Amino acid sequence: MLKRRIKVLQLITTTIGGAGEHVLMLASGLDPEQFDVTVGFSPGYPLDHAFYEAGLRIVPIEMQRTGGIMTSIKAYRALRELLHEEHFDIVHTHTSVAGVIGRLAARQSGIPVIVHMIHAYACHPYVRQPKRWLYRQVERWLDRFTDHYIAGSDYIRAYGIANRIMPPEKITRIYYAFRHERLKDSPNRNVARRDLGLPVDAPVAGVIARLERQKGVIFFIRALPKVLQQIPKAHFIIAGDGPLRSMLYEEAARLNILSHLHFLGWREDVGRVLASLDVTVLPSLWEAFGIISVESMAMGVPVIASRVGGIPEVVRDGETGLLVSPENSDELGRAIISLLADPAYAQRLGLQGIQWVSTQFSLTNMVQAHQRIYYDLLSNSG
Secondary structure, eight states, rough: OOSOEEEEEEESOOOOOHHHHHHHHHHHOOOOOTEEEEEEEESSSSTTTHHHHHEEEEEOOOOTTTTOHHHHHHHHHHHHHHHHHHOOOOEEEEHHHHHHHHHHHHHHHHSEEEEESSSSSSTTTEEEEEEEHHHHHHHHHHHOOOEEESSSHHHHHHEEEEEESOOOGGEOOOOOOOOOOGGTTTTOOHHHOOOTOOOOOOOOOEESSSSSGGHHHHHHHHHHHHHHHHHHTTTEEEOOOOHHHHHHHHHHHHHHOOEEEEEEEESSSSHHHHTTSEEEEESSSOOHHHHHHHHHHHOOOOEEESTOOOOOOOOTTTTEEEETTOHHHHHHHHHHHHHTOHHHHHHHHHHHHHHHHHHHHHHHHHHHHHHHHHHHHHHOOO
């Protein structure tokens, strides 16, 4: 064991989404008496401020989620300089772009331990060929620069092994947790609804997500006319922002449902949004885990989600929520109707969700599992 604190760099492309939430929780949670933590990311996203407020040491490194050759080359050079100056014991990368740049720079700099957490695969099934084949080859090639992997779900671990991206002994599943600060001081339902401009007495279902193709929000919107036929008083929210916002708004206008659908934009007060809901909907096309599902269940709000990726490990069908086929607005609409029309059933699922989350997705367990991995890898590295 080292006689000094272990120096760890957590590197993520940007702080957006569940991956950003996870890095914030992990970096903040590592024992400060044992670990000296630095976080590197490309600035400019709403969650950035939370890293600074947590008292973490931040190193801005310009990266682009969609790549960008010149930007990536500059990021690699900046990272090499940082690694040369700081002499980290562990570099732990997150997300695809930071995962490529970070692992290459760390190996070239002689970092003792390189860990990569897979939040999603670039070679997932929704990527068309030949890109999917190419991305898979890149993932396999990067294995030589990776000492160990962390998977946020059993699905992610199994997919990587089945696609020969890494051998089984090099990847450990550690479930995500959720940040309690996001939910603290949540108002009661009536207050939350008044704050958000929602009717107090209406059934409400909503999506909290980045407005990108992955999240499948278009299928939620297309399910709503059927729901309104059965439950005319229902209202719906979409909390989030992204490149598809205009297209989604236009689709809602085409379906003539804007009087019942509220676009809330990007929200920091996730607890307030969840407090306003009777049902949370996660209609993703692919998903490694879905942290919003855990947050929703922690608030006692049942979840309707796509039966894809790691979601079935999180949402237990018929126990803490309902699972539906992806890209199926009819099935999604029927599931929403079943919960909004039966508040007692929805409440029962919500109560079971609270119990499930408290036992399975502990922040303490997540952080301690990472610390054990770090200790083991450093010990084996000599």
